[in-house]
Amino acid sequence: MAYYYSSYSQGKKKKNPFRKWTIRILLLLILAAIGAGYFLYKVVNQSNVWTSDGNPVGVNIRSGTTFAQLKYDLYSKGLIIHRKSFEWWAKQKKLSKLIKPGHYEIFNGWSNNQLIDLLRSGKQSPVKVTFNNVRSIYELAGKIGRQIEPDSTDIVQLLTDSSYIAKMGLNKYTIPAIFIPNTYQVYWTITAQEFVARMFQEYQKFWNPERRKKAKDQGLTPEQAVVLASIVQKETNDNAEKPEIASVYLNRLNMGWRLQADPTVIYALGDYSIHRVLNAQKRVESPYNTYLHSGLPPGPICMPSISSVEAVLNPAHTDYMYFCAKDDLSGSHVFSKNSLQHLINAKKYQEALDKMKIYR
Numbered sequence: 091m092a093y094y095y096s097s098y099s100q101g102k103k104k105k106n107p108f109r110k111w112t113i114r115i116l117l118l119l120i121l122a123a124i125g126a127g128y129f130l131y132k133v134v135n136q137s138n139v140w141t142s143d144g145n146p147v148g149v150n151i152r153s154g155t156t157f158a159q160l161k162y163d164l165y166s167k168g169l170i171i172h173r174k175s176f177e178w179w180a181k182q183k184k185l186s187k188l189i190k191p192g193h194y195e196i197f198n199g200w201s202n203n204q205l206i207d208l209l210r211s212g213k214q215s216p217v218k219v220t221f222n223n224v225r226s227i228y229e230l231a232g233k234i235g236r237q238i239e240p241d242s243t244d245i246v247q248l249l250t251d252s253s254y255i256a257k258m259g260l261n262k263y264t265i266p267a268i269f270i271p272n273t274y275q276v277y278w279t280i281t282a283q284e285f286v287a288r289m290f291q292e293y294q295k296f297w298n299p300e301r302r303k304k305a306k307d308q309g310l311t312p313e314q315a316v317v318l319a320s321i322v323q324k325e326t327n328d329n330a331e332k333p334e335i336a337s338v339y340l341n342r343l344n345m346g347w348r349l350q351a352d353p354t355v356i357y358a359l360g361d362y363s364i365h366r367v368l369n370a371q372k373r374v375e376s377p378y379n380t381y382l383h384s385g386l387p388p389g390p391i392c393m394p395s396i397s398s399v400e401a402v403l404n405p406a407h408t409d410y411m412y413f414c415a416k417d418d419l420s421g422s423h424v425f426s427k428n429s430l431q432h433l434i435n436a437k438k439y440q441e442a443l444d445k446m447k448i449y450r
Contacts, residue, residue, distance in 0.1 A: 138171050139200035146195040157186035176202050193217050193278035217278045222271035224393045244282035263389030267316040268293040271395050304403040319398040320390035324353035332401030337408045349380035357391040417442040
């Protein structure tokens with residue numbers, strides 16, 4: 091009996107707790123791995139981007155942007171929900187060394203991983219560049235510089251480089267002619283040179299054989315057509331009137347008359363607050379002053395809309411030699427064939443201005 095007891099006791103001692111502790115440790119490691127995996131999943135894949143109205147938000151990242159600057163841009167727009175998780179995962183993916191400049195559309199509900207992958211990829215969304223009602227390349231550069239990465243000075247320097255613009259067959263007076271007011275899709279990181287090249291491409295596309303023939307039928311080159319269209323543009327905002335106003339100026343050119351266009355005097359003076367051009371102002375010396383100089387000015391006085399260019403290419407067929415703003419100050423015009431009727435119309439308009447106490 092004693093032998094049996096001893097043998098049983100020794101058997102129990104062989105099943106020591108070492109194996110149990112091993113199993114417990116393994117279970118703890120598995121649980122820790124599951125917990126770490128869940129944490130990592132949340133950091134990487136859980137939604138961490140929020141936009142106030144649920145719509146995508148555009149973010150512009152300049153060349154050379156640091157991670158600190160990037161964080162500031164994202165945080166200031168309120169896009170990141172949990173900042174620590176974003177920064178931790180960005181560090182793991184080495185975002186600070188891989189930031190790509192551009193315009194990015196960031197969507198509500200995105201995870202850290204989706205956002206970081208986009209910012210590392212350089213797969214930017216195009217932006218819409220729009221310009222209209224522009225008088226000069228300086229004003230144009232200011233507007234464009236607010237819509238793409240290049241600074242306005244980069245654009246101005248390019249458009250005042252005589253050797254560069256000569257390659258396009260243009261000069262410092264005619265270079266504004268290539269800019270056709272419209273909306274264009276470009277990448278935000280487009281360079282100044284790429285932007286001008288794109289505008290020249292659009293200009294060449296616009297001046298197709300049909301439009302070139304119409305300009306030639308009016309005795310004009312494409313650049314001259316744009317110059318005349320710029321005067322038409324500044325004479326009226328009424329598209330319906332433009333073909334008639336174009337016809338007056340074309341009739342004067344064909345007759346060898348001076349254009350005597352008030353907007354050219356205003357451009358020469360550089361004072362765009364003028365509403366009433368006085369006789370003394372008509373004597374200002376400038377190649378743009380069509381009261382002093384015959385023919386067209388050397389370049390556009392603004393960047394005319396497509397409707398103004400089309401009015402020059404498709405003018406009304408009239409015998410009108412004069413036009414004058416109506417005395418109701420509506421902005422519309424009255425047209426006449428002879429100077430006597432024009433003087434009557436002009437007197438009515440001047441009296442209306444006097445009544446409104448508009449003397450300049």
